[in-house]
Amino acid sequence: MIAIWIIAVLAGAFALCFVGAPAGFWVAALAVWIAVGLAAHLIGAAAAIVLAALLVLPMLVVAIVPLRRALVSRRLRPVFRSIMPKMSATESAAIEAGTVWWDAALFSGRPDWNVLLKTPAPSLTAEEQSFLDNETEQLCDLSSDWDSTSLWQDLPPDAWAFAKEKGFLGMIIPRRYGGLEFSAYAHSQVIQKLSTRCSAASVSVMVPNSLGPAELLLHYGTEQQKNHYLPRLARGDDIPCFALTNPYAGSDAASITDRGVVCVGEFQGQQVLGFRVTWRKRYITLAPIATVLGLAFRAHDPDGLLGDKADLGITCALIPRDHPGVVIGRRHWPLNAVFQNGPTTGDDVFVPLDMVIGGRAQVGNGWRMLMECLAAGRAISLPSSNVGMGKLAVRGVSAYSAIRRQFNLPVAQFEAVQEPLARMGGHLYAIDAVRRLSASALDQGEKPSVISAIAKYHVTERARIIVNDGMDVIGGKGICMGPGNFLARAYQQIPIAITVEGANIMTRALIIFGQGAIRCHPFVLTLMRTASDRSDGALAAFDRALFGHFGFVFRNMARALMFALTGGLFIAAPRDAAPQLSADYRRATRLSTALALLADISMATLGGSLKRREAITGRLGDVLSQLFIISSILKRFEDDGRPEEDLPLVRWALDDAFHRAGEAVEGVLSNYPNRLVAGFVRALAFPFGLHLPKPDDSTGARIATLLRTDNPSRRRLLADSWFPRMEVDRIAAGDVAFALYPQIEAIERRLKGEIAAKRIERLPQDLGRLDGWAERAEALGLIDAAERAVIAQFVTHADMVVQVDDFPADFGAADNARALMERSHVPSVQDAAE
Known part of the structure; x- marks a missing residue:
């Protein structure tokens, strides 16, 4: 009986812990337990008093809040203060930026999955869907990775003009300022689709719609600043960039050394209060073509012109490119991703107080402003663009592996190839799911900073796996550059996403848990x-x-x-x-x-x-x-x-x-x-x-089968990609051949007996011999004219897929130089001096 009585208290304590019962329940349960022991003569009165003193009394102190506060919490507070990690003001601002959402439920230890499942599925309005199907499709047609990187070193001029005209640069700007006012999910869908075609297009559209002047103005700008800049940004009259990264403050952006000192200076003929700012910035996307520069600097007020605080903190200003002293440097060249990117500098540039985003009231609040906006932008830009790259890779590689034969089998049927194909399909399903859920959170009014860091880190890392696996599968086709190579530029550019908006190493080690915990x-x-x-x-x-x-x-x-x-x-x-x-x-x-x-x-x-x-x-x-x-x-x-x-x-x-x-x-x-x-x-x-x-091999084999055939599952996986057409780009040959290949397989299956009887040989692996095979098969009455036409069409397009591009021995350098000289003005010494 004593053993049962002891087991009962242990089981009861475990149950109360499991349900998180308040202290009052513990007091009552312990009192009842002692009373039962006393009544059953399992313990005497003295033992009951001792147990009550050891168990009930401490729990009673915990249950009586004023007593607990005075006797326990007041003494524990200094102990806790010494244990907890110390936080600087910038760390505190970063941690408190944004909101918590489903990440808090996961951290609670008891997530309510019904709450998650009731979250509305992401969707587009009719206007947003039309924009994705039409304007976004047209911008994809006007741009390509090959043309951007090899001909223009930028988004082509026609594509730039179209993007400005159709409002791509103002997707997040409200309609009252002339913008499109799209949802976060629509923004994500557009970036994703552009990324299945051309990185220069996706980045050029992405930056003005993520962490940049438009978003900062929307949340913190004065009415005068909003009314002036937002319509110009929406129309593309102004091209924005935001200068944050300093050569000596990369991942540790809060320690930027760019400095602005409060002073009185002359602006437009008047003496006004402002800052004398010196900065050195690099890695600034769109800086070479920007007309308005967002700038983060640390503000100092040694003479107390704004108050009694000397170090005011990080401040954000919006400065026209033609403002005296602003220097836009030459271009950076980030791994053949030829979006505009470069440095900017300034020495003792006078910046009037009115150019601070939000005016005087927001001086010193720049770090929190940036953290709040980054919490949203990081959940869209890089996850969307990298899912797009993943879809580009899966679409092209799965089609290639279905039609490319080695050892008289499509390479997609080899187990050694099915393994990377399964990884590609499985990772793409996962990262697209992360992108969609993250965008849904934003559309519900959340700014989930931890979730955005998770999305940025893990989507870019898995996109790297997808593209690397794709390069392994297509082999020599992938390493030979040219307009027929659909994957090489994505392979070159993947490390950019790993690096920007917070390097992945730091995001994983410092932000996700450090901020999340x-x-x-x-x-x-x-x-x-x-x-x-x-x-x-x-x-x-x-x-x-x-x-x-x-x-x-x-x-x-x-x-x-x-x-x-x-x-x-x-x-x-x-x-x-x-x-x-x-x-x-x-x-x-x-x-x-x-x-x-x-x-x-x-x-x-x-x-x-x-x-x-x-x-x-x-x-x-x-x-x-x-x-x-x-x-x-x-x-x-x-x-x-x-x-x-x-x-x-x-x-x-x-x-x-x-x-x-x-x-x-x-x-x-x-x-x-x-x-x-x-x-x-x-x-x-x-x-x-x-x-x-x-994951087991049998699941991987089923995924490989899904990818090598046209079916609803593959179409859902690649949904909202740009699918090429032959009249736009010859890389569409892969999709044409992929669509025809089931008919080729059907012919081969039907003639299996004829091949076994040696009336005709098996379909040749060499596409150059397939036309001759079809001619013999038709002559023998084994196929009809329609089937021969299908084979001919397949041969034409599949051969385009298998072949790789070649160039003159000097890659056309001499011809390019002559053409450049003919259409360019060669500056004289005087021109260069001027």
Whole structure:
């Protein structure tokens, strides 16, 4: 009976931890337990008094809030203050920028999947769909990677004129200023489609619509600034750029050395207050052609002209290109991606206070402004452009591997090729799902800074895998440059996305978990704020957050153990989810609980040093990221109507994300500095080990089959791409041959007996001999004239796909030089001097 009585209290404590019961329930439960023991004569009166003093009394202190606050929280606050990592003002601004969304649910340890599934699926208005189908299609027709990189070193002039005329540069600007006022999803769809055709087009459209003057003006500009600039930006009369990166402050943008000193200067014949600014900027997209320069600098006020603060902080100004002292440098050349990019400098340039975005009221608020806007822009620009590159690669490579024969088989039927094809298809499904869910969050009014960092990092990394795998599959075709090569420029340009808008190494190691753990955690940010605030007014908030945090930790410990012992069997899957994926919802919930537990234990045991342990924070960030990717995949499958034929893509993408999350957890535990703590977490959350295997070969083979044939699943995977037409570009030959190939296979299957009987040989691998084979087959009555015509059409287009471009021995350098001399003015010494 005593054993049962003791087991009862342990089970009850575990249950109360599991449900996160408040302290009052603990007091009542412990009192009842002691009373039962006393009534059943399992303990005496003295033992009951001792147990009440040891268990009930402390819990009673916790339950009585004023008493708890005075006796416990007031004493723990300085201890907590010493444990928590210190934050600078710029770190605080970055952490507090934007909003939290589904990422907070994933960090809670108990995500409500029904909330996610009720989120509206992304959609376009009729006007947005028309723009995507017509104007965006036309801009794709007017541009190509080959022409941009080899002929114009820029977006072609006709394409530039069309983009300005049709409002591509003002997609985010409201209609009242002359813009298109598109949704975030429409913006994303346009960038994605342009990226399946021409990187110069996508980047040239992307930059004015993401982190730049238009967005900063919309949120922070004065009415006068909005009324002047936004209509000009919408029409393309002004081309904007934003100058942030400094040679000595790349990823650490908050430490920019560009300096502006408050002074009185002359502007348009009047003495006005402003800044004397000196700057050195580089990597500034659109700078070489910009007419208006957004500039970030650190403002100083040594003479107190604006107040009593000397270091005012980062400030953003909007300066016309022709303003005295502004210097636009020559161009950078980023890996053959010939969008306009270059440096800008200025020395002691007088910038009137009216040129500060938002005027005097926004002096010193530039860092928060940038972080708020980047939280939105980062979720669209690079994820959309890299999904576009992924679709370009999958479309071209899958078509090539279907029609290209080696050893008398299409290369797509070789298991060695099916493996990279499966990776390409699975990763594309996942990153497109992430893009769609991220854009949906923005359209609901969110500015999810952590999610945008996850999307930027993981979409660009997986796009790199897709393009690299594509190059491996097409082999020599991929490495020979020319207008017939659909993939080489994407291969060259992929590292650009890895680098810009926050280098991926820093994004993973510092931002995703470093920002996510503080911002998404239900209690940590409040604890950090109130622990630093020594006033009595903050004590109540600290007290609530502290004991809420204690309950949160114990709840997740209980949940982690229960899920481990039962294999997550009793985790409730969402009511409205696809039943085929119920186990995946349960696995994701269990992983969410483990992440919450790992994060809290890491913050408690490592304290401020956690900031410097980037290998650990990077892996913890990977777990959060994979959970968001898993969420995106599950949501996409529901939004698409649960198409059964997509399940191989869904299964591969989910298994890959779970496996990566498992590797990240294992990496944390295996390298944890406190081995005792690591062992405790492993025993609690994973006593039977982590069982999250990679996608299997059979799933990969099904994906390869989906990609090598025309079917609804492949069409959904490549939806809203630019599909070339022969009258526009000969790379369309691959799509034409791909469409014809099933008829070639049907002829081959029908003649299998004739080939076996040696009435005719098998279809030759050499396309040059296929016409002769068709002639013999028709003469023997084995095929009709229509089938021979199909074969001839296939030969014409498939041969264009297989062949690679060649050039004169000097690549036409002499002819190009002569043509350039004929159409160009060669400057004299006097011209050069002027």
